[in-house]
Amino acid sequence: MVDNIxxxxxxxxxGTTPSGVPVCIVSCTxxxxxxxxxxxTGLRQGGQSSVSVEENKALVRRFLExxxxxxxxxxxxxxxxxxxxxxxxxxxxxxxxxxKRTVAEILDAFSIxxxxxxxxxxxxxxxxxxxxxxxxxxxxxxGLPPTGTVEHFExxxxxxxxDGKITxxxxxxxxxxxxxxxxxxxxxxxERVEQELRxxxxxxxxxxxNNVPExxxxxxxxxxxxAREVGGDFYDFLxxxxxxxxxxxxxxxGKGIPAALVMACTQSVLRAVAQRSGILxxxxxxxxxxxxxxxxxxxxFATCFYAVLDSTDGRLRYANAGHNLPCCWHEGxxxxxxxxxxxxxxxxxxxYEEKERNLAPGDGVLLYSDGLVEAHSPRREMFGFPHxxxxxxxxxxxxxxxxxxxxxxxxxxxxxxxxxDDITLLTLQKYRx
Numbered sequence: 001m002v003d004n005i006x007x008x009x010x011x012x013x014x015g016t017t018p019s020g021v022p023v024c025i026v027s028c029t030x031x032x033x034x035x036x037x038x039x040x041t042g043l044r045q046g047g048q049s050s051v052s053v054e055e056n057k058a059l060v061r062r063f064l065e066x067x068x069x070x071x072x073x074x075x076x077x078x079x080x081x082x083x084x085x086x087x088x089x090x091x092x093x094x095x096x097x098x099x100k101r102t103v104a105e106i107l108d109a110f111s112i113x114x115x116x117x118x119x120x121x122x123x124x125x126x127x128x129x130x131x132x133x134x135x136x137x138x139x140x141x142x143g144l145p146p147t148g149t150v151e152h153f154e155x156x157x158x159x160x161x162x163d164g165k166i167t168x169x170x171x172x173x174x175x176x177x178x179x180x181x182x183x184x185x186x187x188x189x190x191e192r193v194e195q196e197l198r199x200x201x202x203x204x205x206x207x208x209x210n211n212v213p214e215x216x217x218x219x220x221x222x223x224x225x226x227a228r229e230v231g232g233d234f235y236d237f238l239x240x241x242x243x244x245x246x247x248x249x250x251x252x253x254g255k256g257i258p259a260a261l262v263m264a265c266t267q268s269v270l271r272a273v274a275q276r277s278g279i280l281x282x283x284x285x286x287x288x289x290x291x292x293x294x295x296x297x298x299x300x301f302a303t304c305f306y307a308v309l310d311s312t313d314g315r316l317r318y319a320n321a322g323h324n325l326p327c328c329w330h331e332g333x334x335x336x337x338x339x340x341x342x343x344x345x346x347x348x349x350x351x352y353e354e355k356e357r358n359l360a361p362g363d364g365v366l367l368y369s370d371g372l373v374e375a376h377s378p379r380r381e382m383f384g385f386p387h388x389x390x391x392x393x394x395x396x397x398x399x400x401x402x403x404x405x406x407x408x409x410x411x412x413x414x415x416x417x418x419x420x421d422d423i424t425l426l427t428l429q430k431y432r433x
Contacts, residue, residue: 057120057127060120060127060157060166061129063159064129064131068133070107072100072104080165080166080167081096083096086169089102106141109140110137113134113150125161128156129158134150137149154174201229204260208234209235209237213237217430218428220428222426223402223426224425227371232254236270240308243310243311244308246306246307247306247307247309250263250270250305251303251424253343255421262302263302266302266344266345269288270284270288280317281354282351282354284319285304285344286350286351289321290348293344301345306321309359314360315357315358318339318354318355321343322342324368324373328357328366329363334392334393340352359430361432361433362432364401367426368426369421371420372405375409377413383409387408
């Protein structure tokens with residue numbers, strides 16, 4: 001009879017809650033509760049209890065409320081030396097000291113706004129407590145990130161008491177339910193971000209030219225590999241007129257979505273200005289800089305090398321806005337194409353030095369971004385310009401040069417290399433007749 005009454009009381013106590021706690025709690029705890037109460041009923045009939053049921057309930061109430069206040073001394077005061085925690089978190093031990101450490105970690109992670117004991121039932125040496133709690137997650141704990149949000153938890157504690165000391169504790173709460181809800185939300189947010197990144201990637205790739213200009217007697221090759229879904233590197237080919245073709249390579253400071261947005265802006269400005277300025281690379285960069293200085297966010301800028309090729313006589317006129325120096329090859333000798341100029345968008349009123357180079361049959365130029373030369377080996381050695389120069393001297397064809405550099409980069413960085421920056425390569429070569 002007593003067993004049945006207590007079972008009904010326990011079921012009512014942990015019954016239904018707005019968050020769906022009951023099924024979890026009843027299934028995990030009521031089997032033990034029935035066995036315990038049945039055993040306690042027998043003991044009560046055959047023996048005497050030195051502590052009343054109401055005293056046990058008061059002891060548990062004080063134990064829980066003092067913990068919430070941050071008074072961890074109550075653990076040493078009210079737990080027996082051989083206390084056993086029956087509801088362990090991952091990595092937690094069952095002893096009193098481990099229990100105290102876990103409670104301290106919980107209090108560090110959660111700012112408890114409100115803790116309410118909804119109801120208690122007790123029989124013999126066992127006390128069951130139903131509670132509700134509102135807390136702010138201010139630190140990471142059990143997979144919950146420090147969101148700063150207010151969370152509502154509900155659950156029960158079951159304590160066994162002997163001679164005024166708590167000897168065992170079982171606990172169950174809807175923290176798993178809350179964690180799953182948060183994980184589901186995080187998955188939805190992540191899927192949304194990934195979808196937006198895929199769209200941004202398609203848009204960015206659409207901005208970059210897929211086809212290279214077809215010039216009689218000339219070869220152009222390129223390779224583009226962003227470090228993330230979207231990147232800050234860009235390149236372009238501009239058909240200025242029947243004789244002249246513009247070649248652009250650039251790199252925006254930063255990575256990811258911000259760099260991609262600035263990259264799109266920079267490329268659009270360069271296209272518009274280059275068409276108006278005709279064949280003058282220095283003037284193109286000067287005008288583009290004024291526009292970008294006005295509209296780029298603070299501390300963001302773009303490096304850029306812009307060259308205009310006269311495909312009839314092989315003259316290459318170029319200007320550089322702080323970009324990596326291109327490497328030109330001629331008869332097995334590799335030299336740099338130097339021209340002074342500040343990155344675009346940093347300062348107003350900048351001038352850009354303009355130079356030219358005549359490309360003879362067999363000559364060529366390699367344009368590249370810093371993702372190539374600043375790649376690191378497992379020993380943190382940098383790939384560097386000497387690697388580039390060595391391969392430029394040894395190659396006689398632009399497409400072959402790109403493949404050789406990428407193969408050498410793969411061997412240099414190793415199989416486990418995580419690409420650090422966008423890599424863009426572009427070659428221009430005048431064929432031998």
